[in-house]
Each structure stands twice: as C-alpha cells, then as structure tokens.
Amino acid sequence: MSVPVSRASSFSPSESVELTPLQLAAYCGNIQEVRYIIDSGGELDNGPDTALHLALRKRHSAIALLLLEAGANFELKDSHEDCPIHIACTNGLLNVVHTLCALGCRLEITNARGLYPLHLAARNGHVHVVRSLCAAGCNLDVRYADNIRADITALKYGHNDIAELLDKLRATGQRDAYARQLVPTTKPYVRLTLHVLGHCGVGKTALIKSLAAGLFSSLFRRSGSLQSNKSRPSSPINTQIEMDITSRQNSLTFESTANYELTKGIHVQNLEISNVGEVVVWEFSGQENYFPVYHHFLRPSSQTLTLVLFNLEDSPIAQVKQVCFWINFLMAREAHDWSSSDFGQIVLVATHVDTTRAVKNQHGEWICPDAQTTLETVEKLIPDVPYLHRNVIVMDCNVPASHSFKHLKSMLLTLKHDNLEKTIGLWTGLLDSTLSWLVHLRKEYEQFPVIYRKTFDELLRLNVNLLASDNHIQDLLQQLHSMGEVFCISELVVLSIPYLGHQLIGELLSTEFMSNVRPTGVYTIDDFQACFNHCDALGTLELLEALELCIQCEVDGEIEYEFPIYNQTETLPGLWDSGDPRYRTTGSCYGGVRLYAPPKCHHLFTSIFSQVQIELRRAAIENFSNNDNDTDLYQWYHGSKLCTITLETLITLDEDASSSQYIEIKIRGPRQSSQYCFYFFENVIETVAQAISHVSPGLILERHIMSVHQLRVHCLEPHVYASDNVFTAMIEGESTLDVAFQNPETEKFETIVQLALFDDVELASNIQWGCALKAYNLSMPTKLKLGRLLDPPEPHGKDWCLLALRLGLGPEKIASLDSHHSSCTIRLLAMADCTIGSLIASLQELGRSDAAEVVLRSAPLLKIIENVVV
Numbered sequence: 001m002s003v004p005v006s007r008a009s010s011f012s013p014s015e016s017v018e019l020t021p022l023q024l025a026a027y028c029g030n031i032q033e034v035r036y037i038i039d040s041g042g043e044l045d046n047g048p049d050t051a052l053h054l055a056l057r058k059r060h061s062a063i064a065l066l067l068l069e070a071g072a073n074f075e076l077k078d079s080h081e082d083c084p085i086h087i088a089c090t091n092g093l094l095n096v097v098h099t100l101c102a103l104g105c106r107l108e109i110t111n112a113r114g115l116y117p118l119h120l121a122a123r124n125g126h127v128h129v130v131r132s133l134c135a136a137g138c139n140l141d142v143r144y145a146d147n148i149r150a151d152i153t154a155l156k157y158g159h160n161d162i163a164e165l166l167d168k169l170r171a172t173g174q175r176d177a178y179a180r181q182l183v184p185t186t187k188p189y190v191r192l193t194l195h196v197l198g199h200c201g202v203g204k205t206a207l208i209k210s211l212a213a214g215l216f217s218s219l220f221r222r223s224g225s226l227q228s229n230k231s232r233p234s235s236p237i238n239t240q241i242e243m244d245i246t247s248r249q250n251s252l253t254f255e256s257t258a259n260y261e262l263t264k265g266i267h268v269q270n271l272e273i274s275n276v277g278e279v280v281v282w283e284f285s286g287q288e289n290y291f292p293v294y295h296h297f298l299r300p301s302s303q304t305l306t307l308v309l310f311n312l313e314d315s316p317i318a319q320v321k322q323v324c325f326w327i328n329f330l331m332a333r334e335a336h337d338w339s340s341s342d343f344g345q346i347v348l349v350a351t352h353v354d355t356t357r358a359v360k361n362q363h364g365e366w367i368c369p370d371a372q373t374t375l376e377t378v379e380k381l382i383p384d385v386p387y388l389h390r391n392v393i394v395m396d397c398n399v400p401a402s403h404s405f406k407h408l409k410s411m412l413l414t415l416k417h418d419n420l421e422k423t424i425g426l427w428t429g430l431l432d433s434t435l436s437w438l439v440h441l442r443k444e445y446e447q448f449p450v451i452y453r454k455t456f457d458e459l460l461r462l463n464v465n466l467l468a469s470d471n472h473i474q475d476l477l478q479q480l481h482s483m484g485e486v487f488c489i490s491e492l493v494v495l496s497i498p499y500l501g502h503q504l505i506g507e508l509l510s511t512e513f514m515s516n517v518r519p520t521g522v523y524t525i526d527d528f529q530a531c532f533n534h535c536d537a538l539g540t541l542e543l544l545e546a547l548e549l550c551i552q553c554e555v556d557g558e559i560e561y562e563f564p565i566y567n568q569t570e571t572l573p574g575l576w577d578s579g580d581p582r583y584r585t586t587g588s589c590y591g592g593v594r595l596y597a598p599p600k601c602h603h604l605f606t607s608i609f610s611q612v613q614i615e616l617r618r619a620a621i622e623n624f625s626n627n628d629n630d631t632d633l634y635q636w637y638h639g640s641k642l643c644t645i646t647l648e649t650l651i652t653l654d655e656d657a658s659s660s661q662y663i664e665i666k667i668r669g670p671r672q673s674s675q676y677c678f679y680f681f682e683n684v685i686e687t688v689a690q691a692i693s694h695v696s697p698g699l700i701l702e703r704h705i706m707s708v709h710q711l712r713v714h715c716l717e718p719h720v721y722a723s724d725n726v727f728t729a730m731i732e733g734e735s736t737l738d739v740a741f742q743n744p745e746t747e748k749f750e751t752i753v754q755l756a757l758f759d760d761v762e763l764a765s766n767i768q769w770g771c772a773l774k775a776y777n778l779s780m781p782t783k784l785k786l787g788r789l790l791d792p793p794e795p796h797g798k799d800w801c802l803l804a805l806r807l808g809l810g811p812e813k814i815a816s817l818d819s820h821h822s823s824c825t826i827r828l829l830a831m832a833d834c835t836i837g838s839l840i841a842s843l844q845e846l847g848r849s850d851a852a853e854v855v856l857r858s859a860p861l862l863k864i865i866e867n868v869v870v
C-alpha cells in the first residue's frame with residue numbers, strides 16, 4: 001500500500017511521491033507507527049529513498065536507530081546518490097554515525113558531488129561527528145572531487161577546531177592508539193569502596209589505621225585499651241536496668257567528650273590492603289555539623305561495603321539508638337532508582353570489646369553476645385533492611401592482627417569476587433591513561449583542584465585522547481566519580497576528593513570555624529575571602545553553591561551568599577504575633593501541618609533543614625512572587641518566615657515530647673483569602689518536601705494536621721491530628737466532606753474542610769482526596785518501603801503475589817511482574833488500577849496491617865487537579 005505525501009519541506013523524497021506506510025511514518029517522525037510496522041514484519045528497504053534515508057533527512061535519529069536495529073540496509077544510495085552515512089554526517093546525527101560506524105558501514109565512499117562523509121561533517125562543522133569517524137578509522141587524507149582534504153574544507157567553512165583536530169591527528173600519528181583506547185577491554189575494573197560511619201570516638205580512625213597496617217607494622221600497633229577513658233563492663237543485668245532509664249548516657253547525643261584527635265569532615269584514602277588490593281576508604285566524621293553534606297557521597301553501589309561502628313562501652317540503649325540512627329540515615333539516602341541488589345552490605349562493627357568482660361574462644365575470636373543482642377534489637381526495630389549483614393564483627397580496633405580484621409578483609413575479598421564479572425567490559429585504555437594524567441593535573445591545580453566540566457573536556461582531549469567524544473567523557477567521569485578519583489557536581493569537577501572532604505568541608509563545617517562565622521550566615525564575596533583565605537573565594541563559593549551549602553542572592557544590588565548552615569540567629573519574639581489585626585478578624589485563615597519521619601526514625605531532620613532553607617530562598621527568589629507582589633523571606637536558626645503582602649508562613653524545625661523531630665509549616669491570611677492561602681500553603685509544603693527528598697530521597701514523610709481552631713487562638717501546643725487517623729476517617733466516611741474530628745483538648749469538632757481547605761468547600765472541586773487517588777500516586781519512598789515489606793516471600797503467602805490477586809490481576813499479569821531485578825510490589829502498584837483506599841483495604845484483608853499502616857500514615861492527603869492561579 002502506498003500513500004501520497006505532501007511536500008511541505010525543502011526536502012523531497014524522490015520523484016515518486018508514493019510512500020509506503022513505513023516510509024511515511026519515518027518521514028513524519030511517528031516512532032510508534034514505525035515500531036508497530038517493524039514489529040508486524042513490514043518490508044524495511046523499499047526505495048530508492050528508504051525509510052532510513054527519509055528519517056535521516058528529517059533528523060529523526062531515534063527512528064533511524066530503530067530501523068538500524070531492525071536490520072535496515074545502511075549501504076543503499078537514495079535518489080540523491082547519498083548513503084545513510086552521508087546524510088547522518090551532513091546533519092550531525094552523532095548517535096547514528098556512531099551506530100553506523102559500529103555496524104561497519106563503509107566510510108570511504110563519495111556522494112554525487114564526490115564528497116566523503118568526513119568532508120560532509122567537516123563542512124557542516126560537526127566536530128563530534130568528525131571525531132567519531134576518525135575513531136572508526138576513516139582515512140584522513142581522502143580528497144574529494146576537487147582534490148581537497150577534509151581539513152581544508154573545514155577551514156574554508158570557518159570550522160577551525162575541526163581543521164586543528166585533523167591536523168593534530170595527522171601530525172601525532174596517534175590516531176589508531178586513540179581509537180584503541182576507546183574500545184572497552186575485558187579487564188575487570190573493581191575498585192572497592194569502604195564507607196565507615198558511626199558516632200564520635202567509636203573507633204573509625206583506629207579501625208582504618210589497623211586495616212592499613214601491614215603484617216609487620218601490625219606487630220607494633222598497640223592495643224588502645226589503655227587509652228580508653230571509660231570502662232563499663234556490660235552484663236545482661238546492667239542492660240536490663242539501663243533500658244529503663246533515660247539518662248544522657250542513653251541518649252543519641254552527637255557531642256564528643258574526646259581526648260583524641262577528632263576526624264574533620266570526610267577523610268578519604270586509597271589503601272592497599274594485603275590480600276585484598278586497592279580499597280578506597282571513606283571515613284565520615286561522627287560530628288553532626290558535617291552530616292548535611294553526606295548525601296553527596298553516600299551513594300551506595302554494589303562495590304561498597306558500609307561499616308556502622310558502635311562502642312560496646314556505651315550503654316546498650318545508646319548502642320541501639322546510634323545504630324538505628326545510622327541505618328535510617330543511610331536508608332533515607334537511598335535513591336529511587338536503586339534496587340537493593342545495587343547495594344553492598346551494611347555490616348555492624350562492635351568496638352572496644354577489649355574493655356568489656358568479653359572473652360575469647362580457643363580460636364582467639366571474641367565471644368560477645370551483647371553485640372549480637374544489639375543487632376537483634378535493631379533488626380526488630382527496623383525489620384526490613386535487606387542489605388544488613390546478619391552478624392556483627394566484634395573487635396578491638398587497635399589490634400590489626402586479629403580474627404576480626406581477617407574477617408573484615410575476607411568480606412572485602414568476597415565483595416571483590418562478586419563484582420569481578422559485573423565489571424567486565426567497562427575498563428578502557430582511556431580510563432587507564434586518564435588515571436595517570438590525573439596525577440599531573442592535580443599537581444597543576446594543587447591550590448584549588450576544581451575545574452569546569454568544559455575545561456576538563458578540553459584538557460582531556462588535549463592531553464589524553466583527541467578522539468574522546470562527549471559521551472566517552474561522560475562515561476569516564478561517571479567511572480572516576482564512582483571510583484572516588486574525582487567528584488562531579490553540577491558543572492564542576494573536583495580533582496581531589498581528599499581536598500573536598502577534608503580541607504574544604506572538614507574546615508568550613510568544623511566546630512571551630514562555625515564558632516566564628518557571621519551569626520546571620522550571610523557573606524559578601526569579600527567577607528568570605530577574609531575568613532577563608534586558603535583559596536579564591538569566588539571559586540570556592542561556586543563549589544559550595546553546587547554542594548548546596550549556600551545560595552547566591554542579591555541584597556540591595558549587591559551579591560551575597562546565604563549559608564543557612566551558619567545561621568545562629570535566635571528566633572525573634574513577635575514573629576507570629578497573636579495581636580496582628582490582619583489575622584484577628586472572624587474568617588481569617590489559619591492552617592498548619594507537621595511533617596514527620598516514620599516512627600523510630602529519630603533525628604533525621606537536623607541534617608536536612610539547611611537544605612529546606614536553601615530551597616525556600618530559591619523559591620522566594622524564583623517562584624513565590626505573584627500578584628501579591630514580592631515575597632519576603634526571613635531565616636534564623638531552624639526557622640524561616642515567608643511573607644507576601646497578605647500572607648505569612650512559618651517553617652520551623654522542632655521536637656515533640658517524645659523527642660520526635662518534625663518540620664512545622666503554618667500559614668495565616670486575612671479574611672476571604674482561603675483560595676490564596678490554600679495554593680500558597682500547598683506550594684510551600686511541596687517546596688519543603690522536595691528539599692527533604694533532595695537530601696533524603698528514601699525518607700517517607702508523614703503529614704499530620706494541626707488543629708485550625710487552636711492555631712487561630714494561638715494555643716501554644718495545638719492538637720495534631722495524626723495522618724493515619726485522618727486517612728482512616730476519610731476512607732470510612734460516607735462523604736469525605738462530612739468527615740470531622742473531635743479535638744480531645746477542646747472537645748470541639750473540626751471538619752476536614754476546615755483542616756485542609758481553609759473552610760472553603762468550593763476548593764473541594766479543585767482537588768482529589770487521597771483515598772480516591774490511584775495507588776501510583778504514593779510517594780516513591782512509600783513504594784520502596786512497601787516493596788521491602790511485600791517483596792520477600794511470606795510463609796503464608798501474604799506477599800505481593802496475593803495482593804496482586806486481590807487487586808484483580810490475572811495469572812499472566814502476575815507472572816509478568818515477577819522479576820529479580822526490580823521490586824515486584826512497585827511494578828504491581830504501577831500496573832494495578834486501584835485507588836489508595838482500596839489498596840489499604842486489600843492489605844488489611846490480607847492480614848498485612850504492617851504494610852497498610854505504612855500507606856495510611858504516608859499517603860497523600862489530597863492532590864490538586866486544577867492549578868488555579870490566584
């Protein structure tokens with residue numbers, strides 16, 4: 001079947017205007033149609049202008065790649081005497097050129113005008129295509145009909161960069177060597193990473209020193225037992241007593257009473273460990289000041305082993321609290337796109353065993369049931385950590401020649417072996433040469449080892465490989481980043497991680513530095529240079545901005561940098577003045593929510609709040625300004641106030657009576673501002689939630705609602721309606737709009753419309769209530785958690801499989817969900833056409849109240865369906 005085509009474009013397919021459906025779809029860029037025709041076994045090479053030629057003429061690269069993958073003939077000439085390679089080079093379609101070269105397409109072939117592909121790319125200024133052709137081995141000296149080489153063509157058309165590249169390639173005679181460097185080899189490239197975390201003084205530095213010590217030096221490394229200033233032999237009886245007291249000894253304090261040298265920031269070293277090989281060891285200081293930057297570095301990978309240390313001298317309750325904190329901290333930083341198989345394991349290490357009453361068995365191994373008890377308690381509190389190792393390593397960190405260190409090394413060795421096969425095909429000569437070149441580059445940039453990505457690309461091509469394409473460099477940087485050789489952030493490449501972790505972060509976030517900062521946390525460039533004179537302030541500030549430690553803002557025409565992390569300003573009285581006449585009239589609008597992490601996730605917001613303040617500043621600059629004119633943002637220690645002319649919003653970090661942290665967001669507006677209040681409030685909540693997700697993409701957020709009535713009368717401790725209670729009432733209520741809650745403190749009833757919609761029932765038509773939303777609207781962390789709960793097979797079958805049945809999926813669909821590579825539950829939630837309300841009901845019927853509770857607590861309360869600008 002043929003279809004006539006209109007010739008609106010400058011290109012005409014051929015004299016015959018009758019196109020097959022495939023040609024037409026390729027010409028028009030209809031990729032679905034092309035895919036459908038290919039899948040139905042349509043003829044690919046109807047010509048002379050084949051679908052491939054037509055797609056390339058119209059620059060539809062994705063379609064061209066699809067056709068090539070399906071086996072389209074790539075050597076045919078079209079009605080203009082052009083092969084696909086000629087068209088792709090003329091149009092600069094790099095991916096297609098790359099694929100054609102990989103398929104072995106002929107490059108020494110002229111078109112009707114006697115031009116070679118290289119000439120066409122040179123004439124049109126496509127330097128990346130020229131590189132790709134050269135890497136594929138094209139002849140640099142081919143001359144077209146007028147006896148002109150491609151470098152001369154490039155000059156003629158003003159593309160000096162291409163002429164220069166071709167000249168250099170010819171002059172150095174290195175072209176083939178460069179091309180070989182780009183080809184992946186069979187050499188595995190395992191570079192193990194060890195992350196060491198734990199509170200101050202638990203023994204991280206001591207452990208790393210011992211790990212680094214060779215057999216010989218280990219004989220001279222003395223046990224540090226004598227240096228220890230505490231001695232608290234633990235016993236089950238003590239344990240029992242101490243579980244009942246809430247003393248400072250049992251708290252999750254991050255303060256250190258150290259008489260040893262505290263680690264500053266993040267200390268990174270490349271260790272050559274006997275029998276294991278090279279391991280990059282990252283020590284994360286236990287001082288809280290540094291936590292806000294850890295998410296940049298804690299990206300887990302299958303080549304990483306994470307050690308969480310705890311000190312057996314601490315009370316059992318403190319041990320459990322500390323370990324839970326670190327595991328929750330790590331899990332919160334788990335990004336959405338990882339499945340648990342991408343994680344190396346988390347291993348608990350109990351230190352200072354030499355100062356307890358523990359004894360060794362006949363093999364010289366420590367016997368310490370208390371350490372295992374800590375692990376078991378942690379497992380009960382956080383039951384679904386798939387990558388937590390089931391045994392604790394018990395050690396005296398100062399004794400390298402011990403069973404514990406042997407055990408640790410054997411774990412590293414196993415990890416290495418597990419990764420050998422996975423990494424085959426990733427090592428290139430380019431990586432090898434770049435590693436050697438980096439040593440020189442670091443010396444050159446010793447003072448301030450940070451360069452722009454663009455500069456890195458240029459220098460790499462100049463010094464390592466002229467043929468490296470943008471894609472090669474992108475892949476290379478990703479490898480170097482994961483190996484701990486460089487650190488890439490936004491457009492910057494940091495060439496030395498020790499500089500970044502220790503000299504920069506270690507210094508700027510140290511207690512000493514922070515005790516001398518400006519209390520407002522706001523610096524001009526000159527001010528900053530004066531207090532941090534190690535290197536150029538502008539470059540440093542740019543890096544700190546990329547790390548989101550500060551944000552640039554303009555104050556009275558002057559550029560300043562705000563560091564929320566330094567802000568020590570006290571809360572000013574009168575920030576939420578109950579006497580303000582604008583908000584005292586009947587009908588004025590009040591609303592408030594508290595964002596909580598799930599139960600038992602203690603103290604996770606402190607390290608996040610500075611990011612919240614950065615995002616609020618960014619939003620104040622970019623987003624929040626509207627009809628109501630400018631927004632004003634005032635920030636202090638753990639608090640921000642965002643005002644428009646009419647509205648006020650207060651965002652604070654606080655802790656409740658049970659020591660659970662929350663971020664409180666409250667808003668107030670004058671009479672008849674309900675719509676404005678509602679949209680502004682949702683906007684602020686979303687900004688805060690996004691900031692949290694930026695640092696902790698794996699952290700579930702619960703949205704609890706504050707009593708509007710008590711907010712209005714400025715009650716100091718308003719009642720808070722828990723998210724699960726609100727959601728349950730919404731599910732059970734006949735009509736959501738009629739749902740009401742009795743405030744136990746005032747005994748008054750408050751309706752959902754008052755609590756969530758500023759008492760404006762009209763807003764209900766612009767929203768969808770949470771229980772009626774489809775299950776895929778659940779947040780990613782909630783889905784991840786459900787995956788952890790429901791993916792593992794359950795003895796009575798109460799897992800994702802039965803849930804799928806209950807949600808009405810047939811056996812075929814259920815079978816299609818089964819996968820070892822990603823969570824079956826998450827895939828189920830994407831496929832099942834059920835509401836959150838019915839998901840909860842199904843989970844409850846299934847007897848999985850644990851999973852139902854997670855959804856009840858964290859499901860979205862509402863979703864705006866019509867974004868009205870007011």
Ligand SMILES: Nc1nc2c(ncn2[C@@H]2O[C@H](COP(=O)(O)OP(=O)(O)OP(=O)(O)O)[C@@H](O)[C@H]2O)c(=O)[nH]1
Pocket residue numbers: 198199200201202203204205206207223224225226227228256260261262263264284285286287351352353354355395396397398
């Ligand atoms: N007896 C004994 N002392 C230890 C052990 N581990 C560490 N120490 C001592 O405890 C003190 C603190 O140890 P570090 O290794 O510096 O602690 P850290 O975890 O690195 O602490 P930060 O640097 O503050 O994050 C040092 O004096 C160590 O020698 C151990 O297993 N047994």
